[in-house]
Amino acid sequence: xxxxxESGGGLVQPGESLRLSCTxxxxxxxxxxxxxxxxxxxxxxxxxxxxxxSDASSWVAESVRGRFTISRDNAKNMVYLQMNDLxxxxxxxxxxxxxxxxxxxxxxxxxxxxxGQGAQVTxxx
Numbered sequence: 001x002x003x004x005x006e007s008g009g010g011l012v013q014p015g016e017s018l019r020l021s022c023t024x025x026x027x028x029x030x031x032x033x034x035x036x037x038x039x040x041x042x043x044x045x046x047x048x049x050x051x052x053x054s055d056a057s058s059w060v061a062e063s064v065r066g067r068f069t070i071s072r073d074n075a076k077n078m079v080y081l082q083m084n085d086l087x088x089x090x091x092x093x094x095x096x097x098x099x100x101x102x103x104x105x106x107x108x109x110x111x112x113x114x115x116g117q118g119a120q121v122t123x124x125x
Contacts, residue, residue: 002027002114004034004096009119012086020081020119022096029072033099034079035112036070038092038121045095049081050106059106064090086123093118 008020022034035050049070051058058070069082079096097112104111 002029002098004029004098004114004116006094006096006116006119009094009121011122011124014087014123014125016086016123017082017084018086018121020083020094020096020121022079022081022116024077028074029077029079029098030074033104033106034072035097035099035104035106036079036081036094037097037109037112038090038094039118040092045109046092047105047107047109048094050099050104051079061107083121086121088123088125091121091123093120095119 003025004022005025006022010018031053033052036048037045038048039045049060051070051072067085072079095115095118098114100111100113
């Protein structure tokens with residue numbers, strides 16, 4: 001059964017960058033839509049970005065547009081989230097998930113599954 005694993009979180013100052021990685025454990029991410037979501041305590045999981053089976057199809061939330069970029073390397077079974085110019089409000093646990101069948105809404109965590117354990121991103125002044 002496919003399970004994803006996130007890595008690359010950390011503690012940074014405003015304006016700095018991080019790159020999160022998502023890989024599949026037990027199966028390939030190939031031909032799957034992959035979504036990045038984030039969650040802070042007491043709030044619902046929020047869609048940040050998602051990518052189809054090629055870089056030609058992707059979506060980025062307005063709150064991070066121009067700062068975050070999603071990409072994938074199917075040969076390496078990896079999906080990345082490059083996060084630049086990080087802000088304190090980006091602090092959250094970031095999760096990647098695989099799209100379930102049917103029409104997907106990249107803003108809806110319910111349309112995704114096989115969640116990993118998450119990667120903590122903390123942006124502090």
